[in-house]
Amino acid sequence: xxxxxxxxxxxxxxxxxxxxxxxxxxxxxxxxxxxxxxxxxxxxxxxxxxxxxxxxxxxxxxxxxxxxxxxxxxxxxxxxxxxxxxxxxxxxxxxxxxxxxxxxxxxxxxxxxxxxxxxxxxxxxxxxxxxxxxxxxxxxxxxxxxxxxxxxxxxxxxxxxxxxxxxxxxxxxxxxxxxxxxxxxxxxxxxxxxxxxxxxxxxxxxxxxxxxxxxxxxxxxxxxxxxxxxxxxxxxxxxxxxxxxxxxxxxxxxxx
Amino acid sequence: xxxxxxxxxxxxxxxxxxxxxxxxxxxxxxxxxxxxxxxxxxxxxxxxxxxxxxxxxxxxxxxxxxxxxxxxxxxxxxxxxxxxxxxxxxxxxxxxxxxxxxxxxxxxxxxxxxxxxxxxxxxxxxxxxxxxxxxxxxxxxxxxxxxxxxxxxxxxxxxxxxxxxxxxxxxxxxxxxxxxxxxxxxxxxxxxxxxxxxxxxxxxxxxxxxxxxxxxxxxxxxxxxxxxxxxxxxxxxxxxxxxxxxxxxxxxxxxxxxxxxxxxxxxxxxxxxxxxxxxxxxxxxxxxxxxxxxxxxxxxxxxxxxxxxxxxxxxxxx
Numbered sequence: 001x002x003x004x005x006x007x008x009x010x011x012x013x014x015x016x017x018x019x020x021x022x023x024x025x026x027x028x029x030x031x032x033x034x035x036x037x038x039x040x041x042x043x044x045x046x047x048x049x050x051x052x053x054x055x056x057x058x059x060x061x062x063x064x065x066x067x068x069x070x071x072x073x074x075x076x077x078x079x080x081x082x083x084x085x086x087x088x089x090x091x092x093x094x095x096x097x098x099x100x101x102x103x104x105x106x107x108x109x110x111x112x113x114x115x116x117x118x119x120x121x122x123x124x125x126x127x128x129x130x131x132x133x134x135x136x137x138x139x140x141x142x143x144x145x146x147x148x149x150x151x152x153x154x155x156x157x158x159x160x161x162x163x164x165x166x167x168x169x170x171x172x173x174x175x176x177x178x179x180x181x182x183x184x185x186x187x188x189x190x191x192x193x194x195x196x197x198x199x200x201x202x203x204x205x206x207x208x209x210x211x212x213x214x215x216x217x218x219x220x221x222x223x224x225x226x227x228x229x230x231x232x233x234x235x236x237x238x239x240x241x242x243x244x245x246x247x248x249x250x251x252x253x254x255x256x
Numbered sequence: 257x258x259x260x261x262x263x264x265x266x267x268x269x270x271x272x273x274x275x276x277x278x279x280x281x282x283x284x285x286x287x288x289x290x291x292x293x294x295x296x297x298x299x300x301x302x303x304x305x306x307x308x309x310x311x312x313x314x315x316x317x318x319x320x321x322x323x324x325x326x327x328x329x330x331x332x333x334x335x336x337x338x339x340x341x342x343x344x345x346x347x348x349x350x351x352x353x354x355x356x357x358x359x360x361x362x363x364x365x366x367x368x369x370x371x372x373x374x375x376x377x378x379x380x381x382x383x384x385x386x387x388x389x390x391x392x393x394x395x396x397x398x399x400x401x402x403x404x405x406x407x408x409x410x411x412x413x414x415x416x417x418x419x420x421x422x423x424x425x426x427x428x429x430x431x432x433x434x435x436x437x438x439x440x441x442x443x444x445x446x447x448x449x450x451x452x453x454x455x456x457x458x459x460x461x462x463x464x465x466x467x468x469x470x471x472x473x474x475x476x477x478x479x480x481x482x483x484x485x486x487x488x489x490x491x492x493x494x495x496x497x498x499x500x501x502x503x504x505x506x507x508x509x510x511x512x513x514x515x516x517x518x519x520x521x522x523x524x525x526x527x528x529x530x531x532x533x534x535x536x537x538x539x540x541x542x543x544x545x546x547x548x549x550x551x552x553x554x555x556x557x558x559x560x561x562x563x564x565x566x567x568x569x570x571x572x573x574x
Contacts (some may be wrong), residue, residue: 002262003558011492012524013385013524014522014523015387015520015521015522015523015526015545016492016523016532017385017388017523026389036505037488037505038505050487056273061405062430076281093363094364095361095363097355098358102279120425123350123366123564125385125505125524126382126384126385126506127384127391128366128385128386129352129364129366129386130350130351130353130354130364130403131350131353131357131358131364132352133360134322134351134354134355134357135354135357135358137357137358137476138323138358138359139293141432142435143323143435143436144322144323144355145346145436146322146351146354147347147351150427164347164438164441165265166265166443166444167441167442167444168441168442168444169320169438169441169442170438170439170440170442171436171437171438172439173435173436174435176341177436182505183491183501183505183506183538184491184497184498184499184501184506186496187491187492187498198543206317215362215363215395215397216363216365216380216393216394216395217394217395217396218391218392219391219392219393219394220390220391220392221384221389221391221392222389222390222391223388223389223390224387224388224390226548227445227530227549228548228549229535229548229549229550229551229553230551231537231547231548231550231552231553231554232551232552233554233555234536234552234553234555235554235556236554236555236556237554237555237556237557237560237561238560238561238563238564240554240556240557240561240564241494241561241564241565241567241568242568244536244554244561244565244568245565245568245569245572247536248480248513248551248569251512251513251534253456253480253482253512253513254480254569254572
């Protein structure tokens with residue numbers, strides 16, 4: 001079972017987002033970086049599948065040199081090697097990103113590395129475009145299941161389960177395949193100190209993708225007007241209880 | 257004209273699709289609905305009362321296959337040359353437009369809140385970070401695929417067209433479009449309460465302190481006939497299953513009242529509870545960001561405040 005898992009470096013935003021002066025980026029001066037929770041789970045799932053079935057796991061990202069940090073997070077929990085598609089440029093919309101990943105997968109294949117499974121997060125935390133995995137699947141002629149909450153591999157086929165309106169849907173697809181996962185498919189492990197040390201020695205291959213030709217051009221980012229509310233403090237500590245129950249009654253939440 | 261995906265459950269049109277229809281009407285061109293599967297024709301009739309002037313009902317035998325459905329929409333788009341294909345920003349809407357975008361080499365812009373077609377192309381505003389940030393973008397292509405952010409548009413009924421016609425089509429599906437199809441659909445156990453549809457949600461965050469600490473909130477939720485939801489800190493710690501998570505990577509709630517206990521209010525969490533009509537925050541920190549979004553607040557430790565509320569409820573019920 002050879003797995004390729006794709007991740008994206010994004011700022012770890014807190015309760016408020018501030019923008020740079022050109023209004024094209026988030027001001028990250030005081031922020032750390034991470035990947036989407038969905039992608040953390042995709043990385044964990046890759047490690048588990050290879051632990052259970054043998055084979056190799058590779059993590060790929062497209063981004064600046066600093067994104068090596070996110071690759072090393074994945075290497076530290078057991079992914080074997082990493083690919084960085086180096087680019088500092090803007091303009092990587094979903095279609096351009098998918099093209100670069102497809103190109104990288106084809107180069108890997110020419111170098112003798114084939115993948116049974118390509119894993120993605122269902123959508124990136126920042127841009128939330130819901131389509132990179134699907135576009136990669138179509139370009140490579142592979143079946144694709146999105147929003148997956150459970151994976152089981154039996155021989156040459158994969159069973160994927162996802163939540164649907166009023167229950168769940170089960171898909172059985174032949175391998176190789178593309179699967180995009182959602183947080184909740186597993187509980188990702190934390191990297192150990194030896195894992196972090198080992199990660200530093202693992203291979204990070206660098207490639208230069210062709211410049212992006214985006215279909216969607218970002219003009220600017222905006223922070224939406226804050227939905228501030230007028231908060232009514234009902235009290236401090238247990239003494240607030242009668243005032244809380246008054247509110248519950250007023251809102252019709254308890255039978256009077 | 258523009259195509260709009262009409263989602264439905266056994267013929268009952270989805271609320272999100274009514275929002276998508278209202279959004280599409282605002283784009284100016286006549287709206288043509290597309291619905292799939294059994295009950296699709298009656299869902300299209302409902303779309304007719306929300307501004308669709310015609311509809312196509314597509315029947316593809318067997319389980320749901322995103323690529324096959326997307327190909328059917330691609331065929332309609334090839335014949336009718338719409339400027340836009342619009343869907344609700346649901347899991348299914350986003351998935352189908354992603355497949356259609358790949359098949360038609362067309363731009364798919366997810367979770368839009370505004371769109372306008374000008375001489376220069378489409379000017380769009382979309383949500384990033386689950387809606388914590390907006391992006392203005394431009395697309396210079398003859399065809400754009402748009403999903404409409406949930407709860408961003410109020411559905412407005414429209415006078416029905418004098419002659420609303422529904423075309424029936426049953427396309428021949430290529431085998432490669434069936435390589436990923438739902439082979440089984442399992443319905444949730446009867447009585448299972450969904451977080452998204454619950455009128456009252458009691459939320460617990462890091463401030464709950466432990467898995468055992470949730471006993472108080474379970475009793476509180478039961479006393480108010482509500483459902484327990486949690487923040488990401490709680491599921492990451494393994495205190496509660498992910499199915500109970502509210503937020504950008506969990507559930508979106510639309511409760512009449514959300515009681516957030518020991519939750520500081522990171523933007524990723526607030527994205528999930530923005531749909532709640534009233535918010536009561538119980539927090540030890542008077543400066544917690546959640547208070548800026550709350551209607552009511554109690555400053556204090558939930559482990560003292562919640563038992564006191566339960567005792568007061570008990571007292572009043574006699």
